Amino acid sequence: MKPYLRFIAPLAIFAVIVGFLYKGLSMDPRALPSVLIDKPVPEFSLEELQSPGEFFTREDLLGEVSLLNVWATWCVSCRVEHPNLVALSRSNQVEIHGLIWKDDPVAARSYLKQLGDPYTSNGLDFDGRTAIDLGVYGAPETFIIDKKGVIRHKIAGPLSPEIIENEILPLVKKLREES
């Protein structure tokens, strides 16, 4: 072994380990890649929150780029993102649909009355079965769905104005241009 290699080899190994550890520090173990990206939204039929007797289904997602937001009144982070959803819906840039995950309709209605209702339609997933089909593991989660009803992106965790501005709106614009 050449003498300089004696010093460089351990240094290189050390650098590689530090590199991995540094990357690990900035990774969020809860942000899991969704296997449903580029897959069609699974079939579902959920009772409408605001008009009982009517159903919110997969068909309602077809024809226009939309967001599907999984939320619940028991979810604290949903309250954090709620004003951002309201602002987004007021700006009329994209339709937002809601999936109410294992919640009481009365509580959900009063929540929206109090904080504003950004949703075009809102499905009640009482037993969490549709959430399982969507691979939901926490609330809030937001899916971006294209005109054909295919899931194109998913954001786990509350939407911040930055995420909406930098991640969601550019993608919505791109998806709108698709035929």
Add this chain to the structure above:
Amino acid sequence: MRTIFFTLFLLFACWSTSSFATLDEYHFDSEEQKSDFREVTEELRCLVCQNQSLAGSDAELAKDLQREVYKMMQQGKTKDDVIEFMVSRYGDFVLYEPPMKPSTYPLWFGPFFILAIGIFLLGRTLVKKKRSKEVELTDADQEKLAKLLSNTAENRDT
């Protein structure tokens, strides 16, 4: 002392709620079904508390998923069906044991690869050491050695 007892108590409390508590909620027709259910829910990871299995978790979502697993098994679905159902929704992450496929090769074979490098380096070092021991001394070397040894002997005497 009280702290020790308290810690032990907490440990024990955790234990008793894990794994088997969930089995009582479900009715099984046979022991085989029961053990299948237990096996599957222990192989699947709870997505909320990531270091717990589905069987051991009390999280809402884990309970929903347990119920789904139970329903599927009651319908006569096999273990593989259940696992496929979960993976198609939550990805490989739900499996405690990652599947064998190109993207997981480094995970499965990496340690053996590193072990092989270690064995190679160790072998090389040993061979080198052995070789250096076998070096034969020339007559000149022997003379030098004898001189050195006698020098130290003299030094010790004085």
